[in-house]
């Protein structure tokens with residue numbers, strides 16, 4: 001049975017600075033990492049996964065630079081569940097350590113050359129050691145979506161018995177759909193009492209949907225990245241998960257969503273990965289309307305064509321003229337220039353606007369509109 005959505009509390013753990021930076025070709029500078037961490041924390045993101053200490057001294061220094069900011073956000077470092085990574089993490093002042101271990105047979109055998117028993121022994125050995133170092137411990141189940149179902153439950157039970165506070169379910173290859181995600185997380189929820197975190201990848205375009213499904217099934221934490229940055233097709237975008245939770249399920253993450261455009265631009269610039277114009281929530285064009293019927297509806301009442309107000313995410317509606325405009329759009333656009341049109345003038349100008357849009361594939365500028373007005377007046381002999 002579905003959990004009652006309004007009883008659900010979700011903690012966002014944003015991994016832009018870990019999995020986000022793993023995007024091929026992306027490397028943040030120290031200043032960029034600090035600026036992103038500050039912006040996310042200022043917006044109210046509760047947890048940040050900020051790096052991989054075993055990468056070396058430079059990375060540890062960067063992680064330490066962020067811990068020294070004493071941000072309100074709780075900080076997590078990532079490592080493999082092995083000696084070298086735990087020793088490196090021990091040099092960092094983070095609150096939470098994520099110790100990652102493959103849990104699918106394919107990775108246990110073909111990546112590590114080990115067996116299931118070894119995985120359970122590692123968990124039993126390393127979780128207490130990380131706890132002794134004073135960290136809150138999350139065990140990252142890499143490739144959990146391809147793990148044998150019964151073994152995954154044994155892993156989760158072992159994680160709980162070992163004393164860890166959280167198990168991260170990683171759909172490492174982005175292979176699940178929301179129904180399978182719900183089923184997997186629901187079984188885990190019944191097996192253990194510890195926190196569960198969903199880490200989704202977007203290879204099939206389902207990262208947000210799978211993250212929501214995991215939360216409805218009882219996941220307490222959602223791993224996200226700004227703009228959906230991350231390995232290959234990326235992770236679940238922060239802005240999509242937060243807005244979907246709010247608008248689909250009335251689950252409030254207490255994040256200042258008006259900060260999304262700023263954070264998105266910051267990450268886009270630092271990563272060199274521009275935001276597609278049609279990217280939900282933060283794309284440049286997602287609150288821009290051209291179609292005549294839509295613009296007419298928006299002019300009459302924005303509720304006609306908005307699922308949520310763009311002001312909620314620090315944006316505003318924009319209407320433009322083009323091939324699909326109607327006469328109301330034209331009258332409105334000219335009124336904004338102080339020119340009151342008759343119906344007849346609006347229709348003539350609409351024809352000129354359509355021709356312009358077809359020839360140039362651009363919306364007309366203010367200068368174009370003024371020129372069309374004068375040309376139309378000259379043709380019809382009307383006073384301009």
Ligand SMILES: CC(=O)SCCNC(=O)CCNC(=O)[C@H](O)C(C)(C)COP(=O)(O)OP(=O)(O)OC[C@H]1O[C@@H](n2cnc3c(N)ncnc32)[C@H](O)[C@@H]1OP(=O)(O)O
Pocket residue numbers: 019022052054055080081082100101102111112142172231
């Ligand atoms: C799904 C994920 O996103 S996991 C996170 C992936 N992120 C990254 O890899 C980014 C940072 N990585 C790095 O800087 C480097 O890969 C390091 C420092 C972690 C390791 O570097 P190297 O020691 O040179 O090893 P390399 O990366 O070539 O190979 C990975 C090794 O880790 C092992 N490994 C992988 N996962 C685990 C694990 N959870 N526990 C233990 N060992 C692991 C592999 O088996 C391999 O070791 P092997 O040669 O003994 O088989």
Ligand SMILES: O=C(O)CCC(=O)C(=O)O
Pocket residue numbers: 019098099100101139140141142143168170171172173199201
């Ligand atoms: O094990 C983890 O913490 C998750 C690692 C990861 O990024 C993934 O599996 O996609």
